[in-house]
Amino acid sequence: MSKINIAVVGGGIAGLALAAGLAKKLHLSVHVYEAVGEYLDVGAGLALHRNAIRAMALLGPEHKDELVAKLGRAKGRKSGPKIQLKFVTGMSTFADCLLGADGVPSVxxxxxxxxxxxxxxxKNHGEEARKQINPTWKTSVPILPGPSGHINCTPLNRNTRLSAGVAVRDDHDHAPFYSCNNVAMLGDAAHASLPFAGNGAAQALEDAAVLNYIVTAQQAFRQVRRPRSQSVVDLARKLGRVYAFAEDGMHGDPMRTKAFFAEMAAFTNDFDVESQNHEALGPFRQSLEGDVDARVWSPPVLSN
Ligand SMILES: Cc1cc2nc3c(=O)[nH]c(=O)nc-3n(C[C@H](O)[C@H](O)[C@H](O)COP(=O)(O)OP(=O)(O)OC[C@H]3O[C@@H](n4cnc5c(N)ncnc54)[C@H](O)[C@@H]3O)c2cc1C
Known part of the structure; x- marks a missing residue:
């Protein structure tokens, strides 16, 4: 049996997590293409919330996606036109399916x-600049809010270093779709978020968990992942305003602030990541029933 050739572009959290899951499927041949030759320690910390941990657990086991693999084979689908990847060296290669995890400035x-x-x-939906500082404090002080700037602190290396990120980076306007036929984007490429929800990597891992489950069923992916991941982008913007004392009366009302944080933490962290995978099966089955041929290339329909 010839294998389906999957190109994962980008070896960050999203790309590597997805590739780690896909590499276990015997009917797939998975290649990761990464632009940089070496990962460097930039002194930044990353908090992985409960939804991230659950998504990583879903990328582990092999048996859970057998059903989907069988469904796909049973219909005897052939892949459509291949995607050509061109490299700066002048070389090129082809893949049946391209999964782009190439970060904010995504090709x-x-x-x-x-x-x-x-x-x-x-685009800049937050503040002007972000600068990473590494102070000598060792205590965990997660967030220092304030009207003229705020600092996010993450303890590193078992509380022996503290990473403090000042202000922000850009995010994207919402993409109208995440995939078309045999190309999909995931992670920051699809839904880069301001860092205030601390959930960008978690959303990347949720993407990887769903794509790992349904493999190349792009319609199912976009139907299930777009609403939630874009809600998290909006939430991060709102949290940024709360930290800057700029959210409509929140600063003067500690009880309201506390309730808001509890609700938002439940929304991001306590999410049922496994049910999201099962939910993706609905549109995936539909696409197999023939009303949508997800593999035949046609230009994406754009909406503003
Ligand atoms: C200061 C800061 C703090 C954060 N804190 C948290 C946190 O606490 N919790 C959390 O969940 N998230 C956090 N995030 C967000 C999280 O880091 C990102 O959402 C996550 O790293 C996105 O992963 P990714 O794999 O999608 O993209 P990236 O990590 O950007 O990886 C993209 C990869 O693709 C490669 N690439 C790019 N273009 C090409 C190309 N053309 N060909 C080949 N390779 C290419 C890049 O070199 C890179 O390795 C934080 C972000 C920042 C900046």
Whole structure:
């Protein structure tokens, strides 16, 4: 049996987590293409919330996605036109399916939405600049809010270092879709978020868990993942305003602030990641029933 050739572009959290899951499927041949030759310690910390941990657990076991693999084979689908990847060296290769996990300035996003789409490039939806500092404090002080700036602190290396991120980076306007036929984007490429919800990597891992479950069923992926991941992007913007004392009366009302944080933490962290995978099966089955041929290439329909 010839294998389905999957190209994962980008070896960050999203790309590597997805590849680790896909590499266990015997009917797939998975290649990860990463632009940089070496990962460096930039002194930044990452908090992985409960939804991230659950998504990683779903990427572990092999048996859970057998059903989907069998469904796909039973219908005898053939892959459509291959995708060509061109490298700066002048070399190129082909893949049956391209999964772009290439971060904020994503080539895959530009390919899917078009280079001129208003949601293709990052925009500043927060503050002007972000600077990483490494103070000598060792105590965990998660967030220092304030009207003229706020600092996010994450303890590193078992509380022997503290990473403090000041202010922000850009995020994207919401993409109207995450995939088209045999190309999909995931992680920051699909839904880069301001860091205030501490959930960008977690959302990348949720993407990887769903894509790992349904493999190349792009319609199911976008139907299930777009609403939730874009809600988290909106939430991060709102949290940024709360930290800056700029959210409508929140600063003067500690009880309201506390209730808001509890509700938002439940929304991101206590999410049922496994049910999300099962939910993706509905549209996936539909696509197998023939009303949508997810594999035949046609240009994406853009909406503003
Ligand atoms: C200061 C800061 C703090 C954060 N804190 C948290 C947190 O506490 N919790 C949390 O969940 N999230 C957090 N995040 C967000 C999280 O880091 C990101 O959401 C996550 O790293 C996104 O992973 P990714 O794999 O999608 O993208 P990236 O990590 O950006 O990886 C993309 C990869 O693709 C490669 N690439 C790019 N273009 C190409 C190309 N053309 N060809 C090949 N390779 C390419 C890049 O070199 C890179 O390795 C934080 C982010 C920042 C900046």
């Amino acid at each position: 895959t996003r530009s390919y899917l939405l078009g280079p001129d789409h208003p949601a293709t490039g990052p």
